[in-house]
Amino acid sequence: MKKLNTNFWVGIIVALAFYGIVQVLLTTGIFSDVTRSMLLLIGVNIMLAVSLNLITGITGQFSIGHAGFMSVGAYTSAILTLDYNVPFIPAILAGGVLAAVFGVLIGMPTLRLNGDYLAIATLGFGEIIRIIMLNTEYVGGASGLSGIPAKTTWTMLFLFTLITVVVINNFIGSTHGRACIAIRENEIAAEAMGINTTRYKIIAFTIGALFAGMAGGLSAHTFYVITPGSFNFLKSFEIIVMVVLGGLGSTAGSIVGAVFVTLLYTYLREFPEWRMIIYSIVLILMMIFRPSGLLGKTKFSLGKLGKKEAKANDAISESSAS
Amino acid sequence: MEYFIQQLINGISVGSIYALIALGYTMVYGIIKLINFAHGDVFMVGSFIGLYSAKYLTDAGFPPVVVLILSLVISMTISALLGITIERLAYKPLRKSTRIAALITAIGVSFLLEYTGVLILGPQAQGFPDIMDKKQFTLFGSSIQVESNQVMILLTTIILMIILQYIVRFTKTGKAMRAVSFDVEAARLMGINVDRTISATFAIGSALAAAAGVIFGMTYNSVDPLMGVMPGLKAFVAAVLGGIGSIPGALVGGLLLGTVETEISSLGFSSWRDGVAFAVLILILIFKPSGLFGKNVREKV
Numbered sequence: 001m002k003k004l005n006t007n008f009w010v011g012i013i014v015a016l017a018f019y020g021i022v023q024v025l026l027t028t029g030i031f032s033d034v035t036r037s038m039l040l041l042i043g044v045n046i047m048l049a050v051s052l053n054l055i056t057g058i059t060g061q062f063s064i065g066h067a068g069f070m071s072v073g074a075y076t077s078a079i080l081t082l083d084y085n086v087p088f089i090p091a092i093l094a095g096g097v098l099a100a101v102f103g104v105l106i107g108m109p110t111l112r113l114n115g116d117y118l119a120i121a122t123l124g125f126g127e128i129i130r131i132i133m134l135n136t137e138y139v140g141g142a143s144g145l146s147g148i149p150a151k152t153t154w155t156m157l158f159l160f161t162l163i164t165v166v167v168i169n170n171f172i173g174s175t176h177g178r179a180c181i182a183i184r185e186n187e188i189a190a191e192a193m194g195i196n197t198t199r200y201k202i203i204a205f206t207i208g209a210l211f212a213g214m215a216g217g218l219s220a221h222t223f224y225v226i227t228p229g230s231f232n233f234l235k236s237f238e239i240i241v242m243v244v245l246g247g248l249g250s251t252a253g254s255i256v257g258a259v260f261v262t263l264l265y266t267y268l269r270e271f272p273e274w275r276m277i278i279y280s281i282v283l284i285l286m287m288i289f290r291p292s293g294l295l296g297k298t299k300f301s302l303g304k305l306g307k308k309e310a311k312a313n314d315a316i317s318e319s320s321a322s
Numbered sequence: 323m324e325y326f327i328q329q330l331i332n333g334i335s336v337g338s339i340y341a342l343i344a345l346g347y348t349m350v351y352g353i354i355k356l357i358n359f360a361h362g363d364v365f366m367v368g369s370f371i372g373l374y375s376a377k378y379l380t381d382a383g384f385p386p387v388v389v390l391i392l393s394l395v396i397s398m399t400i401s402a403l404l405g406i407t408i409e410r411l412a413y414k415p416l417r418k419s420t421r422i423a424a425l426i427t428a429i430g431v432s433f434l435l436e437y438t439g440v441l442i443l444g445p446q447a448q449g450f451p452d453i454m455d456k457k458q459f460t461l462f463g464s465s466i467q468v469e470s471n472q473v474m475i476l477l478t479t480i481i482l483m484i485i486l487q488y489i490v491r492f493t494k495t496g497k498a499m500r501a502v503s504f505d506v507e508a509a510r511l512m513g514i515n516v517d518r519t520i521s522a523t524f525a526i527g528s529a530l531a532a533a534a535g536v537i538f539g540m541t542y543n544s545v546d547p548l549m550g551v552m553p554g555l556k557a558f559v560a561a562v563l564g565g566i567g568s569i570p571g572a573l574v575g576g577l578l579l580g581t582v583e584t585e586i587s588s589l590g591f592s593s594w595r596d597g598v599a600f601a602v603l604i605l606i607l608i609f610k611p612s613g614l615f616g617k618n619v620r621e622k623v
Contacts, residue, residue, distance in 0.1 A: 120607070125604065277438060280432075283430035288415045288427070
């Protein structure tokens with residue numbers, strides 16, 4: 001337990017140091033605006049990937065509707081700041097909360113489903129949210145909302161990302177998180193052991209949706225414009241790809257996956273015709289040759305300090321799986 | 323009432339397209355439990371092959387009926403080969419890995435087909451040549467109209483369905499397909515070549531998608547490299563609606579979805595069409611997760 005705590009604080013310190021260095025580089029102007037917006041995008045994607053990892057990687061509920069939650073958060077917070085002059089942070093939080101409400105709504109009926117059927121149902125929900133936005137004149141219809149104040153700063157984004165990672169990572173490490181892992185490993189066995197599977201699945205969906213909503217709000221306040229089309233199922237796929245490429249079930253993996261995919265996307269922008277082709281080939285090769293993702297099941301820990309514990313955890317989950 | 327029947331006729335012709343694509347989904351899912359997201363893009367490729375062969379054959383001076391049949395056959399053959407290639411290169415190495423890895427690969431293949439299409443053909447839509455002159459038939463007096471195209475689409479679908487039923491029921495490959503989808507291991511023990519059977523499934527599914535692509539081109543007169551995405555998703559909805567793994571289910575699901583969509587559009591809610599399709603999907607999943615024709619599979623402990 002003590003080891004986990006040291007790890008936790010070392011992680012926070014490293015993150016803060018990273019924040020400081022980037023902040024200095026940004027204020028001195030060494031980082032260009034392009035780099036800045038890429039950093040913001042990476043942060044938003046980390047939030048999305050880590051929150052989806054809780055649903056898919058930890059609880060084992062396959063969801064392809066994450067962009068739907070993001071869209072609810074983005075629209076809510078954008079409307080609040082645009083039309084009601086609500087300050088930035090409450091607007092983002094409100095977006096997250098409303099997305100969480102949707103998480104409960106979607107979680108409840110679809111709990112009867114599992115595997116591919118759940119995947120398709122969540123895809124359907126994501127698409128329905130998009131089509132509702134598309135047909136609502138109040139939120140701009142197909143052309144979406146524009147002129148959203150670009151209030152997302154590097155500091156804000158860093159704070160929200162850090163909170164996301166810390167909250168979700170601590171949740172995973174808690175009793176509740178272990179219950180979720182038990183559901184992933186074997187739902188029937190988990191139920192037999194007295195775990196209320198329904199409750200934990202809803203909790204996972206709600207927390208995941210909460211942070212996805214906040215990520216949506218932050219991204220809306222970064223790029224001025226949101227349209228229903230930017231939250232289609234391709235966006236959901238992109239988030240899944242981040243989680244799977246990083247390593248399902250690993251928070252560190254989700255972060256690495258988010259960074260990797262964002263960088264790949266950004267740098268491939270120079271070859272527009274080839275971008276998606278290279279991206280898809282990377283995807284296919286990755287799945288064939290390293291299906292467990294870049295980091296596999298590595299736990300969120302730093303260096304050798306955490307390795308022993310990670311191993312012990314893996315041993316536990318492996319023995320429970322077999 | 324007459325308006326309703328008119329829309330029903332239009333719905334059936336849209337539904338036939340969904341049904342043909344849905345068959346590929348349902349067969350592949352039934353046999354290897356993979357949602358083949360690339361299937362909608364095979365439909366797109368089939369459509370383009372149909373377009374080019376129709377253009378070439380018309381220029382060569384063949385009569386319209388021959389052009390239609392030949393371009394269907396060419397498109398179905400090449401797409402079947404494409405399906406087998408995709409299965410061999412992308413899905414076969416993943417047969418033992420997790421479902422999610424296979425799904426991501428399917429998405430990757432889908433992107434690959436779409437954007438290779440954009441690279442080669444350009445992103446803009448292309449006109450599909452009129453293979454046959456369109457004629458209007460009137461039924462029951464004068465208010466209900468049927469286009470010759472619609473009749474032909476329905477005929478093609480029915481003929482293909484009959485061929486498919488024959489293959490699945492009476493040929494060796496068909497029996498092997500049913501055996502493999504029932505129990506892979508037992509089928510292997512009985513001496514069935516599982517890999518070959520899976521390839522055959524992909525070939526048949528892709529050929530049907532290609533046929534749907536040609537029909538789609540003839541109906542809407544416009545094809546583009548990204549056109550497979552929505553019909554692909556809708557066809558999957560149709561497959562789930564009918565009960566995934568069931569061939570008559572795919573047919574009924576496709577026709578039902580097509581009809582519902584057209585009726586919704588005709589009531590003036592055409593922009594809500596896609597939403598309704600997904601809402602139908604979710605309702606079906608919640609109240610009858612195995613679909614209309616699906617069997618309930620008990621979970622084994």
